[in-house]
Amino acid sequence: MAKTERKKALRGRAGRMQGGRGSGRASTGQVRLWGHHAVEAALNNPERRHHKLWATREAIEQLDGELPQDFTVEYAGMPDLDRLVARDAPHQGLVLDCAALDDVFLDQVLKAEPDRPLLVLDQVTDPHNVGAILRSAAAFGAAAIVTQDRHAPPEGGVIGKAASGALEVVPWVRVVNLARALEDMAAAGYWRIGLAGEAETTLAQALPAGPVALVLGAEGPGMRHNVASHCDALARLPIGEDMESLNVSNAAAIALYAVATR
Structure with a gap:
């Protein structure tokens, strides 16, 4: 034009x-x-x-x-x-x-493209972090992000700005119960990996060849026990001893990169 x-x-x-x-x-x-x-x-x-x-x-x-x-x-x-x-x-x-965008449901995502990872966020409430995670999800081809509806920020301007356009292209599934959603993912053939700094296995060692769902908890408390217990494996990112942990959005980007290059 x-x-x-x-x-x-x-x-x-x-x-x-x-x-x-x-x-x-x-x-x-x-x-x-x-x-x-x-x-x-x-x-x-x-x-x-x-x-x-x-x-x-x-x-x-x-x-x-x-x-x-x-x-x-x-x-x-x-x-x-x-x-x-x-x-x-x-x-x-x-x-x-x-x-607001129309709701996206988990069964829609599970029937889509299993070669693309799912990203599950357990009580990640900072809109800047969620927006940055959406941006990484778009960059590395994630099929969707999945959050609990009561413990995630609403769609809005702060998330939209941090996502830099990714809010429009990455499906965002909100569920009532994350543990039940993880059970549905397992039934659909996804290997569920929770990121935890205390895990002995690295993410590279835990990654399967098939469909994968990456589970990340909020900074500080991490994943809740019930969510972690619904993971098939817990894995850590191999960061140096001088740094205890990474920002959750940085951890998500690194984990998605690991899946994309496995």
């Missing part, structure tokens, strides 16, 4: 600023995303229902692709956009209100 045509396509209504500062939930059932990669990926995702975009004219020029037909755009200055997002959030001139 030519730049002049794109300018016309992206022209929207100007009006008063609406909404207020927040963490990413614009209202019930609605998500607020910000940042170039997060917003661009959401706009290009046919599964995402969009409502309204606030943007600077400069940021609009940098977007790749066309906005949905009859899409509402409100041009605004950077100070106005600052008031729509979490304090000091790097929105890069783009703030999007949209609907």
